[in-house]
Amino acid sequence: MWRRAIMLGSWVRSSFSSKILTSSSNLQHNHLPHQKQYGMKFVDLFMTETEKLAKEGKQPDKIRPFITFVLGGPGSGKGTQCTKIAETFGFLHISAGELLRKEMSSNCEYGAIIRDIIKEGKIVPSEITVNLIHKAIKSTSNQNILIDGFPRSDENRMAFERIVGVEPDLVIFFDCPEDEMVKRVLSRNEGRIDDNTETVKKRLKVFDKLNLPVITYYSWKGKVQKINAVGTAEEIFEKVRQLFASERCRIL
Numbered sequence: 001m002w003r004r005a006i007m008l009g010s011w012v013r014s015s016f017s018s019k020i021l022t023s024s025s026n027l028q029h030n031h032l033p034h035q036k037q038y039g040m041k042f043v044d045l046f047m048t049e050t051e052k053l054a055k056e057g058k059q060p061d062k063i064r065p066f067i068t069f070v071l072g073g074p075g076s077g078k079g080t081q082c083t084k085i086a087e088t089f090g091f092l093h094i095s096a097g098e099l100l101r102k103e104m105s106s107n108c109e110y111g112a113i114i115r116d117i118i119k120e121g122k123i124v125p126s127e128i129t130v131n132l133i134h135k136a137i138k139s140t141s142n143q144n145i146l147i148d149g150f151p152r153s154d155e156n157r158m159a160f161e162r163i164v165g166v167e168p169d170l171v172i173f174f175d176c177p178e179d180e181m182v183k184r185v186l187s188r189n190e191g192r193i194d195d196n197t198e199t200v201k202k203r204l205k206v207f208d209k210l211n212l213p214v215i216t217y218y219s220w221k222g223k224v225q226k227i228n229a230v231g232t233a234e235e236i237f238e239k240v241r242q243l244f245a246s247e248r249c250r251i252l
């Protein structure tokens with residue numbers, strides 16, 4: 001376990017960025033290099049919830065899995081690519097939207113609220129989504145996890161860091177033009193209450209306003225791999241495959 005975590009940590013650092021300010025090994029050693037370098041006030045502004053925990057001397061109670069957030073607008077192909085990644089590389093695919101849709105269809109206390117929010121293209125309260133994702137993470141022994149379509153806002157992101165107590169190792173952003181996303185959503189044909197012209201327009205606005213800042217934040221942290229999502233699903237997966245395959249032995 002420890003060796004695996006260290007290998008993953010070094011993979012992330014070496015492969016994806018020299019700019020990463022935090023990692024599993026930083027947490028394990030309660031060591032924040034940038035804090036010493038730049039002074040507290042400036043750094044505090046940019047500290048994540050996980051870093052704040054580490055600063056207080058709180059450590060995660062067990063070694064965490066390798067977490068990849070998969071982001072992109074509605075219809076950009078997140079779900080399609082996650083299915084392929086899961087099949088090819090053995091990752092566990094957790095779709096935040098699917099978890100919420102299941103919850104919506106069950107007789108749970110939040111079902112009606114979730115339905116209204118999804119229909120309006122808005123974002124479900126963070127606590128609900130994070131608790132569902134947390135439950136899925138806790139109930140698997142798979143150490144390689146894809147979280148599809150989450151976090152959708154900075155508030156989502158902070159709630160995840162606070163409740164789950166970890167950060168993603170990698171963030172994949174499927175970059176797709178709006179007209180292509182609309183075309184794909186409207187021909188998805190899965191009977192979803194939000195796959196209609198009116199809701200998709202709202203979802204695109206929400207994506208720009210609330211989800212893009214999350215991508216900007218993780219770009220600043222050096223964790224984002226942007227993939228042009230135009231082309232066939234197979235063509236796009238080829239780029240995804242290269243991303244994962246280059247360091248395959250380290251993640252699996």
Ligand SMILES: Nc1ncnc2c1ncn2[C@@H]1O[C@H](COP(=O)(O)OP(=O)(O)O)[C@@H](O)[C@H]1O
Nearest residue numbers: 074075076077078079080184187188231232233
């Ligand atoms: N590269 C692609 N080209 C054309 N259609 C695609 C592509 N990738 C996915 N699709 C289709 O577009 C729709 C939306 O894809 P999906 O994976 O559900 O996107 P997201 O999860 O980002 O909303 C689905 O019907 C899917 O089959």
Ligand SMILES: O=c1ccn([C@@H]2O[C@H](COP(=O)(O)OP(=O)(O)O)[C@@H](O)[C@H]2O)c(=O)[nH]1
Nearest residue numbers: 074075096097118121122123124129149150
């Ligand atoms: O973390 C999440 C994920 C999804 N949703 C809601 O669920 C809808 C569908 O999300 P999904 O990821 O399934 O849509 P996709 O982008 O894949 O089309 C979103 O528009 C939101 O209303 C949410 O509130 N929080």
Ligand SMILES: [Mg+2]
Nearest residue numbers: 078079097149
């Ligand atoms: Mg999806």
